[in-house]
Amino acid sequence: MKLHILAIVFTGILISCNSSDKTTTIKEESPDTETIVANESNTKDKQLKPIDTDEALIATALMSAPEESRANCKVIGYNMTGEFVTLREGDNQFIVLADDPKKDGFNAACYHKDLEPFMARGRTLKAEGKNYKEVFDIREAEMKAGKLKIPNGATLHIYYGKKTTYDPETSKVEDARLRYVVYMPWATAESTGLPEKPYAANHPWIMNPGTHRAHIMISPVPEDKE
Structure with a gap:
């Protein structure tokens, strides 16, 4: 029984770690997205003369x-x-x-x-x-x-x-x-x-x-x- 409980706890920890890694990945991608938007805006501005x-x-x-x-x-x-x-x-x-x-x-x-x-x-x-x-x-x-x-x-x-x-x-x-x-x-x-x-x-x-x-x-x- 104890082994069964430990297995459940261990599985929960693994899921939690994976979720944390995914969240971190999404956050790390955000600056790249902002850079692309900023670059598009700058390109538009450069069209003006x-x-x-x-x-x-x-x-x-x-x-x-x-x-x-x-x-x-x-x-x-x-x-x-x-x-x-x-x-x-x-x-x-x-x-x-x-x-x-x-x-x-x-x-x-x-x-x-x-x-x-x-x-x-x-x-x-x-x-x-x-x-x-x-x-x-x-x-x-x-x-x-x-x-x-x-x-x-x-x-x-x-x-x-x-x-x-x-x-x-x-x-x-x-x-x-x-x-x-x-x-x-x-x-x-x-x-x-x-x-x-x-x-x-x-x-x-x-x-x-x-x-x-x-x-x-x-x-x-x-x-x-x-």
Whole structure:
């Protein structure tokens, strides 16, 4: 009987040792798994490059345009040497304004070509040293006098973010996102039924109501926060 009890105890010890060895093996494999994940993450990070060529400026700026229109958009903006030029010719309804490489962060825009006189006037006034309020007031006066026009319903797409690196394979800028503007000169909250501030994230609202620059703002929630 005693021998039988000893055999049972001995068998239990063996099982316990084997289980301990297996647990140890699993734990020892964990760092290797973490290393693989880390290496994959680092590889992904290494795909990102700085926007430091005219070609990169064009590619990233086009991300502000509707995908089906990008092939034929005209692209304008500052090149890498600081000159404001036509970076690429185009023949559809959109003009794309590339990011200014000398400014912090990233900001590119795509707008209907009928907005170009209004946009160009703003760039001219800024180049003359006018501040935001002066530019606003001058263009408002010119709109009222019929010297300048913003087509009702003309759109502006803005692609922006704090970082200036991008994926050359997709042309996406790191952490950049889109927001949209629909111009409706002189519109108000009363005439549109829209609030003057968003009720919640992703809600449209009207900005600069009652002025020449009245517009509907639409700021989509980033995909990773939906």
